[in-house]
Amino acid sequence: MNFNIIAYTDNYETKVLDLLSSLFKKRYTSEYLRSNLSNRYILLEGNTVVGFLEFLTVLDSGEILMIAVDRKYQGMGLGKMLIEFALRMMKDKGVKEVYLDVFVENDKAVNFYRNYGFEVVLIRRGYYSDGGDAFLMRKRI
Ligand SMILES: CC(C)(COP(=O)(O)OP(=O)(O)OC[C@H]1O[C@@H](n2cnc3c(N)ncnc32)[C@H](O)[C@@H]1OP(=O)(O)O)[C@@H](O)C(=O)NCCC(=O)NCCS
Structure with a gap:
């Protein structure tokens, strides 16, 4: 299987909301994906959204807001792929401490x-x- 992390775009809105709603009791609506303050990425297998990542950086602090992997794909190292990606991106931005x-x-x-x-x-x-x-x-970090 071939997995890719790409920046989130609105084209994937429905798929991301479906993923989050399948994992959490809380209902996620499109409003959730509208703010431009955070960095959002999706994990794709082909054109299927199997993961979602959201984080914020402010000066030398970072905050992981969401890491989510589709239940069917958990335990395969994809959460690891997303968190390592997030930590690397934050480090590159000069982040020294990450919260969640x-x-x-x-x-x-x-x-x-x-x-x-x-x-x-x-x-x-x-x-x-x-x-x-x-x-x-x-x-x-
Ligand atoms: C938490 C979550 C992102 C983990 O993703 P995943 O793809 O299943 O995790 P991975 O397969 O990449 O596992 C990564 C590492 O964590 C470890 N791990 C995973 N689940 C674990 C568990 N229940 N207990 C202990 N270690 C665990 C794995 O052993 C692996 O360790 P390794 O790198 O040393 O081998 C995933 O379970 C998920 O999406 N949960 C629902 C959404 C959620 O609750 N998100 C967090 C709140 S924002």
């Missing part, structure tokens, strides 16, 4: 981020709209 928030009960994602050297800095109580708590995690 993750739902405290999302063990798979917490372990995934730990695997790449992220450490829990604090718990953000009631961070999510449904009242769920988040771990704020950080990695120096």
